[in-house]
Amino acid sequence: MADTFTYEIKERIAVLSQSSKGWTKEFNLVSWNEKDPKYDIREWSPDGNKMGKGITLTDEEAAVLKKALMAREDL
Template sequence: MAGIEFEIMEHIGKISEGKSGWKKELNLVSWNGNDPKFDIRDWSPDYTKMGKGLTLSAEDLKSLKNVLNEMDI
């Protein structure tokens, strides 16, 4: 993505992996030098390309965790 700087501060976990090697992951990412946030998105095997994703604050992630824990799956 042109003009966007990022640094993966912590690899938290792989959610899934496609046949092409791209991985959907939960990571802690700093975007454009800002404070890191939790991020769910697809990454190329060498982490130079990314898909669209979702960025969450710690409070958002806690709320999501509670919602998921309440699901009956």
Template sequence: MSDIKFEIKEKVGVLSESPKGWKKELNLVSWNDKEPKFDLRDWSPEHDKMGKGITLSTDELKELKKILEDMKL
């Protein structure tokens, strides 16, 4: 399996942190030199390891924002 190349273009925010220092972050990430997308996943303290996550286009993030605003939390 080939290596996955990534570059964090912008750190948007941290949602939580585990006792081991891993952080669930929303970032703008370029994967394999492609157009950056919003990315939500767990990252190790050095950002050299990552958990499974999701990537969202700007339009998808806007739709998610609308959904969250309509939720009764």
């Protein structure tokens, strides 16, 4: 039996890049299965109906990532 899930993009924060086929890598706030929203980075099809594999981050994980990025002198 296939796993089913629901999602709702609560906030579109940024488009990080776009492929030649129109897919966009996005940084969004997404609620998965009606749970509290998490930060999410993944690719989306041009029509927004398909998604690639991605990564979700809790508020705490996003804060650690932000701190690490801010500490980089080359960014």
